[in-house]
Amino acid sequence: MIANLIVGGLAAGCLYAMVGIAIVIVLNITDIANFAQGEMAMVTTFFAYWLLDSVGLPWWEGVTLAILFGLVQGIVIQQVIIRPLIGSPVLSAIIATLGLNIVLNSVAGLIWGHQTYTFPSPLTFMPPLMLGSVPVPVTSVANIVVALIIIIALTLFLRFTWTGLGLRAASQNQTVARLMGISITRTSAIAWGLGGLVGGIAGILVAPALFLDTNLMGALLIKAFAGAVLGGLTSLIGVFLGCLALGVAENLSSAYVSPSFGEAVTFLIIIAVLVVRPEGVFGRVKVRKA
């Protein structure tokens, strides 16, 4: 029983983690909590669905194109909406992403309507793996693997390339980074592009587990934020583990406490952790000298 609940929680948690990673890339480099991340991913997923269903591309080609679309979408949004806001109060940019969230949701509603679609996945009909006597869905395993691959790739990119070094510099101190010849508008565009790309992958992995409709990401977004904060926003692996822990905590508390109060218990745990460790479990204190 408890093993089943934990596996179920991990399955939900890795969906949060995918969105959480996309959010944290943008957040760390630009300081902007992107409330539109979920809807950007939703639009990317719908684009993938359109490529597969109406255009008739094979799964891998359609999905690859859609993920590239996610990248371009992130850069375009950054150029049009976020770039003019560099140097303005961060809350203004956050409210702008909130507006964008509403816009993307309405646009998707206008194009694709409000019915639900079933997003195809090559893994849907595979039998679950057995871990002892506990069935583990293949999609969950695949999601965890993909999330880990993304984290490793991003870590390598941030650590061993010049561009990555620029991004890390910009995330620490924008003024000094500019003095070193790093273009803040460019790092910001790269961050949003990466966010859109990872968000797109998240959407495509999430959609077969849930149903594809315009509200695909609504519930995931807040959970992803919460899980990311729990793990610590400065560490990608922290975000990943925080989101997994959140999923498990949620499943256990709704099973053992009460289905509706379970959510409150989860948040009480998060608050308790934050009181002890205000920067999240794996987070490091970001020193700001003003």
Add this chain to the structure above:
Amino acid sequence: MSAAADIAMSRRRASGSVAALVIVACFALAAAAPFWLNGYGLYLLTLTEIFVLVALGLNLLTGYAGQISLCHAAFFGVGAYATALLTQKAGWPYLVSLGAGALITTAIGAIVAVPALRLKNLYLAIATLGFGVVLQKIIFEWRGLTGGGGGLALTPPRIGGAELGATGLYYLTLVLTALGLWVAWNVSRSRTGRALRIIKESEIAAASLGIQPARYKVTAFAISAFYAAIAGGLFAYLVRYINPESFNVSLSIAFLSMVVIGGLGTIGGSIVGATFYVLIPELLRGIKDAPGLVFGLLLVIVMVFMPQGLWGMARRVVGRR
């Protein structure tokens, strides 16, 4: 005194008296509202004033002290439920339960502030969001008292034996909003207001000037919760049916947006932001299919072109900074 300074002074005095005139005109117009508005218009105006109260309180916390809160919908809800239950079930007079409900919520606000003291930015946002969820779920689960998910239907309140209708509630809201504006104006210019602004700039600087950030942050949370609760108590009797579901995260985010759209750290911004949030969706209702689309676009456009908010922009255009 030099001529230039003299002109500047007289200009300042002139713009001051213009501002006073505008304020008086606004209140005269608002006081006469029941005579020139129909029932639905009066409802919207009352709702706007209620949201102005919430925005004033939240602006003190977010705009002045720089602390993000995503639990104001819950404060609003606790205020609404406390007022409604004290009036309806305990049989207290409406105004007394309004005050008592606000005091209860103020205490909750101060309690929430304590664990929030160490947190910043998004961490604070998520922690306050968590408190909001917890408060909302407590209202939901305490079925014996609150009626749970079924909600609570309310009968019109009585003040001094007379039933308080839509017009009466409107005037009560107007008076309380005016009071709220006056208090917020004074707090923002008091020792507390100045302390909050320094805390926003730098807590270290504040502490080195002998300001205790913790004490002032708790004060800001408490005052802000008080405003939200008074607004909630009025809201409950405006709509006469409350349900825990209405006091959710989206409402908290809407409150925060009002403050930012209007202008962080300005009294006028709270008024403009709340009005924007109530009236624009009403105006857009006629547009087929896409009221959300246009509203979202407006949010983006206002933020991209006026990052200081509508009020900040207006101030810049008028040239008073």
